[in-house]
Amino acid sequence: MGATNLRIAAVVLGTIGLYTVVCNAIPQVESEVPREMNLSGDVTPEQLVSAGEELFNGAGGCTACHGLGTRAPNLLTDEHGQGTIGARCGTRKPGMTCKDYLHESLVKPTAYVVPGYQPIMPDMSRTLSPAQIWALVAFLESQGGEVTVSAADVKAAAPAPAQGVAPAAPARSATTDPVALLRENTCLTCHHLGSEGTTIAPPLDHIGATRTADYIRRSILDPNADTAKGYEKVAGIMPKDFGERLSAAQLEALVRYLASRK
Amino acid sequence: MKSRLSHPFVQALLILAVAYLLFRFGIAYIPPLLGVKSAPVPHTVLLQYMLTVAVGVLLYVSATEDRWRAFKAPIQRVLVDPSQRLYRLALLVTVPLLAGFITYRQVRPSVEAPPNLRSIHPAPPSTITFRGKTMTLAGLENPLRKEGNLRDHVEEGRRVYYQNCVACHGDQLNGKGHFAHGFNPPPADFTDNGTIPQLTESFVFWRIAKGGRGLPKEGTPWNSAMPAWEDFLTEREIWAVIIFLYDQTGWTPRTWDTAEGGAR
Amino acid sequence: MTPESRVSFPRLAGFGGLVLLMLGAVAVPAFAQQAAAARDYGNFPLVGGRGAIWIAAEVHLMFAAFVLGVPLFAVTVEAIGIFGTDKRYDKLAKEFTRLLLIAYSATAIWGAILVFFLSTLYPKFWTYMSTIFHVSMWVYVGLFFFESFTLYLYYYGWESLKDGIRKKIHLGLGVLLNLWGTAVMFIADSWLSYMMSPPPQVSTDTAPETIRLWSAMANATWMPINIHRLIANVVFGGSIVGAYAAYRFLAARTDEERAHYDWMGYVGNFIAISSLLILPFAGYWLGREIYQYDQGMGITMMGGFMSWLWIIQAFLIGVLFLAGNYYLWVGMARIPGAERFTPYTRWILGVLVLGVLVWSTPHTMIASRAEQAAMGGSHHPLLGFLGVMSAKNTAVNLMILSTFLSYLLYRRANKRPSVSWARAATRVQAALFAISAAIVIFFGVYGYFVTAIVRIGFSVYQVLSVIVTIVTVLVLDVLMLRGAESRGAIRWGQMPARSQYALLVLAVTFTWLMGLMGFARSGIRQHWHVWNVMRDTSPWAATPALGYASKMISVCVLIFLALIAIVFWLGGLVEKSTYAPPAAAGAERAPERELAIAGGAD
Known part of the structure; x- marks a missing residue:
């Protein structure tokens, strides 16, 4: 009798348990309450901070990397004894205020990469509006620092109402000086040339000795077509939009310059 | 044996x-x-x-x-x-x-991004704001289908497509543009019957106007590279390019269920 | 398990909580008057306001479904007992009703808990609803009163209204009981369907006093929900009775008891599965009304954040189909002559497993980045075809056909038809099955080549062909087996224990599925109390993910099952067993013959 009851209880609990486990094993999607964020008007810093917090944990997708401690620096918790992001952002880059540094990190993530990490962060201006980016900056500042973002920043960032067909690509400089192009396009954030750059990606000092011009051109336009030996770990990091950013003249100037570096 | x-x-x-x-x-x-x-x-x-x-x-x-x-x-x-x-x-x-x-x-800890459940066609909002103008999506029809010459709209849509969309969605509309291989998820393949023929034109309008960042959470907006075209195109241009998409692929848009009851 | 020791604590806690609540209900209005404007929502310790309402409403609903479903077939079974010759049916009907009596007060207690929770935790919403619906609430209470007394009369009058015309009056009481119960459910349904689909002319600014009661009640989803629930109640009641019989079977000490509860479990399971076969059609109607009412709500339900819920639902219904068929197959061991059909069961099993595979294939797959890159997105280039409605409708229709075939084999196992045209009729039946399967598959495949609007219409043809086949085959079968000679009596009670566990799994799965579908129906309102009319501004406005919901559902199911175990235990105290030795002649054939008539409705 007791054994039968135990078996019945096991069957019932097992069935219920199985369903619960299956439901919890799939990725969890919840339906959030849409919140009207009016960030363009007379927004207070507090509103910006709370909007930024929501973005940080939600649509911004920031937590996919920040906070795991393996892919990107911790932002909301201490990082190597330097404190949280609001406390350390003012001292990251000399001469740059906390606000400017955070904003640059979001819209130009490869401009400064914290030592020990790889430049894998996407340009957030691609997925977030300027006002949302300022909200994120305000939220990050609030984490251990003082919020200096104001409604004026948001207003200045609001896009002028577009008229007709606007160019999809950002305005670009017309220079064909290859070294300037290398700096402008942040190539030297990863590559090494002369006395500049880092060694995250293959050095360009003698690239022409082993690679043809065609190969270099293809690697700029389609960085994933080939991966240099020993750099498989960083494959896919190089932006794939240089075909969009560079004009034909600029591209050719760059290719010729690099191919001549024997 | x-x-x-x-x-x-x-x-x-x-x-x-x-x-x-x-x-x-x-x-x-x-x-x-x-x-x-x-x-x-x-x-x-x-x-x-x-x-x-x-x-x-x-x-x-x-x-x-x-x-x-x-x-x-x-x-x-x-x-x-x-x-x-x-x-x-x-x-x-x-x-x-x-x-x-x-x-x-x-x-075992892994540096791989966690798998996510991406809903390809998430539920659209009931209304959107397009450059300050509120549009109700339910029951919304393509206004260009009722005015002017359809061929003109197709040509206008073709121009818009080749100026803006072709780089990713490709000149065969199959989502294999020059930049396509760099994206995961890849750009939509309009020749696939799982894409635009399943959708009403108002849904397509919403996706073009609001782009990747306008997706709800279940659509994982952080994954999509689609720009929000409301910043670059006019309302008429978006409707024209939608006409072009359907005309060029030969699909017909999903129609609103007009049986009794009706949409609110 | 000794029920008394296991469940006494929750029971005590339940009563204690109720007393506290009553005190609270007295105390609340006093200060509520000053604080009404300031306090739109109350809070509840541990689970929060929404969690408390969730549990109260779900457990109330489960009990309500039980006490509405069981009378429906208690009366049917009693009628079979009157118009047939078998005395066992009358006893069975009475045993059902005794379980009902205790479950009835549990329903009322949980109803009271729900009302108190609503008025203390969601006062603003409660005021809004009672402003519109107060008249129907009064009627509801009145009907509930009549229902209770009809039930008392029905049960306690059983012995004194036993003979001749008085027995017919007793049956009439049973019918009346069901009428009251159905009316009560319809009224309650009007409240919650109003929350889902308020009439189009009602907007955020409409003052609740100006909404006419009837226009609020007769909203778009009211009738579909009524019908869906009516059928689902029967399914649910049948499966719980099956679980009760399984429990008594496993605990039985004598062969007679075992035979009786084996038979009771069979009847309960038969009622559950045969009503289950028509439930998808009612569900389909409800879904269609939701789509027509508001496309956005429909897309949220099927394609939005809830899309995975339907994969889980497919998984659960797959369990139901497999367990239900399995019970029939194992049961064939106790029927002489069934051996000749056993080789077929493996092919039916094959079709069912294939059906489950197709039905539970997700459209959007969970995949790592590398797997997504290989697939070119989160849709599989080949299996993606199985993720859409065309494939799923085809799979579920074939599963329904297979289940019906299982039942047909079971039914015919110990019969040898004596009519001359039996062979021809069997060929016609086989042809009907083949044609119906071909129609289902044809429209399933053709659905990929047409537009969405046309495709939705196809499912109607599929369903129609299946229904026509089931009805025609069953009618043929009943005619053909009239006066058939027996290959031997069914050996009731000679059933391996694992079949009874299948019945238990069925009941648990039904209960859990009910919780899940309740979450789906309620969750598609998202952050609205009343869709697009009254916004949920509480801290609990966001609709939770499936993981959290599944935990809440499991808690509700466990509370319900624990309480229903007490009900069963109390039922056992009243009368040890209602087993009555069957009349020796004719009894072994009776259940199938009568139940074929009962099954003719589908």
């Missing part, structure tokens, strides 16, 4: 093995031989399939008393028979090892 094969225990193992091979390799590699596109089955779906088959096998072997007894016999023998001591010991070693290995695989 014949009698071996008719033993329920052997049959059960055989069915499981064949099912595994079929799901793991068969689905991925047999259809391409016949010219049908396929790909490996994701491991979550593989697990789900194998569980289903395992339950089916269990029901099969226990459906009649004789079969159930024959099925249990080898298991019982291994568990109690003194002559099977070696097998028993082997089981006692391998089962915990296997459990440990699976646990290790699951808890």
Whole structure:
């Protein structure tokens, strides 16, 4: 009798348990309450901070990397004894205020990469509006620092109402000086040339000795077509939009310059 | 040999093995031989399939008393028979090892992004704001279909497409533009009948106007590279490019269900 | 398990909580008057306001479904007992009703808990609803009163209204009981369907006093929900009775008891599965009304954040189909002559497993980045075809056909038809099955080549062909087996224990599925109390993910099952067993013959 009851209880609990486990094993999607964020008007810093917090944990997708401690620096918790992001952002880059540094990190993530990490962060201006980016900056500042973002920043960032067909690509400089192009396009954030750059990606000092011009051109336009030996770990990091950013003249100037570096 | 094969225990193992091979390799590699596109089955779906088959096998072997007894016999023998001591010991070693290995695989930290459930066609909002103008999506029709010459709209849409969209969505509208390989998820393939023919034109308008960042959370907006075209195109241009998409691919848009009741 | 020791604590806690609540209900209005404007929502310790309402409403609903479903077939079974010759049916009907009596007060208690929770935790919403619906609430209470007394009369009058015309009056009481119960459910449904689909002319600014009661009640989803629930109640009641019989079977000490509860479990399971076969059609109607009412709500339900819920639902219904068929197959061991059909069961099993595989294939797959890259997105290039409605409708229709075939084999197992045209009729039946399967598959495949609007219409043809086949085959079968000679009596009670566990799994799965579908129906309102009319501004406005919901559902199911175990235990105290030895002649054939008539409705 007791054994039968135990078996019945096991069957019932097992069935219920199985369903619960299956439901919890799939990725969890919840339906959030849409919140009207009016960030363009007379927004207070507090509103910006709370909007930024929501973005940080939600649509911004920031937590996919920040906070795991393996892919990107911790932002909301201490990082190597330097404190949280609001406390350390003012001292990251000399001469740059906390606000400017955070904003640059979001819209130009490869401009400064914290030592020990790889430049894998996407340009957030691609997925977030300027006002949302300022909200994120305000939220990050609030984490251990003082919020200096104001409604004026948001207003200045609001896009002028577009008229007709606007160019999809950002305005670009017309220079064909290859070294300037290398700096402008942040190539030297990863590559090494002369006395500049880092060694995250293959050095360009003698690239022409082993690679043809065609190969270099293809690697700029389609960085994933080939991966240099020993750099498989960083494959896919190089932006794939240089075909969009560079004009034909600029591209050719760059290719010729690099191919001549024997 | 014949009698071996008719033993329920052997049959059960055989069915499981064949099912595994079929799901793991068969689905991925047999259809391409016949010219049908396929790909490996994701491991979550593989697990789900194998569980289903395992339950089916269990029901099969226990459906009649004789079969159930024959099925249990080898298991019982291994568990109690003194002559099977070696097998028993082997089981006692391998089962915990296997459990440990699976646990290790699951808890081992990995730098890979967690898998996410991306809803390709998430529910659209009931209204959107397009440059300060509020538009109700439910029941919204393409205004250009009712005015002017359709050919003109197609030509206008073609111009818009080749100035803005072709780089990603390709000149064959198949989502294989020059930049396409850099994106995961890839740009939408309009020639696939799972895309625009499943959608109303108002849905397509919403997707073009608001882009990747306008997706709700279940659409994982952080994954999509689609720009919000409301910043660059006018309302008429978006409607024109929608007409072009349907005209060029030969699909017809999904229509609103106009039976009684009606949309609010 | 000794029920008294296991469940006494929750029971005590439940009563204690109720007393506290009553005190609270007295105390609340006093200060509520000043604080009404300030306090739109109350809070509840541990689970929060929404969690408390969730549990109260779900457990109340489960009990309500039980006490509405069981009378429906208690009366049917009693009628079979009157118009047939078998005395066992009358006893069975009475045993059902005794379980009902205790479950009835549990329903009322949980109803009271729900009302108190609503008025203390969601006062603003409660005021809004009672402003519109107060008249129907009064009627509801009145009907509930009549229902209770009809039930008392029905049960306690059983013995005194036993003979001749008085028995017919007793049956009439049973019918009346069901009428009251159905009316009560319809009224309650009007409240919750109003929350889902308020009439189009009602907007955020409409003052609740100006909404006419009837226009609020007769909203778009009211009738579909009524019908869907009516059928689902029968399914649910049948499966719980099956679980009760399984429990008594496993605990039985004598062969007679075992035979009786084996038979009772069979009847309960038969009622559950045969009503289950028509439930998808009612569900389909409800879904269609939701789509027509508001496309956005429909897309949220099927394609939005809830899309995975339907994969889980497919998984659960797959369990139901497999367990239900399995019970029939194992049961064939106790029927002489069934051996000749056993080779077929493996092919039916094959079709069912394939059906489950197809039906539970997700459209959007969970895949790592590398797997997504290989597939070219989160849709599999080949299996993606199985993820859409065309494939799923085909799979579920074939599963319904297979289940019906299982039942047909079971039914015919110990019969040898004596009519001359039996062979021809069997061929016609086989042809009907083949044609119906061909129609289902044809429209399933053709659905990939047409537009969405046309495709939705196809499912109607599929369903129609299946229904026509089931009805025609069953009518043929009943005619053909009239006066058939027996190959031997069914050996009731000679059933392996694992079949009874299948019945238990069925009941648990039904209960859990009910919780899941309740979450789906309620969750598609998202952050609205009343869709697009009254916004949820509480801290609990966001609709939770499936993981959290599944935990809440499991808690509700466990509370319900624990309480229903007490009900069963109390029922056992009243009368040890209602087993009555069957009349020796004719009894062994009776159940199938009568139940074929009962099954003719589908």
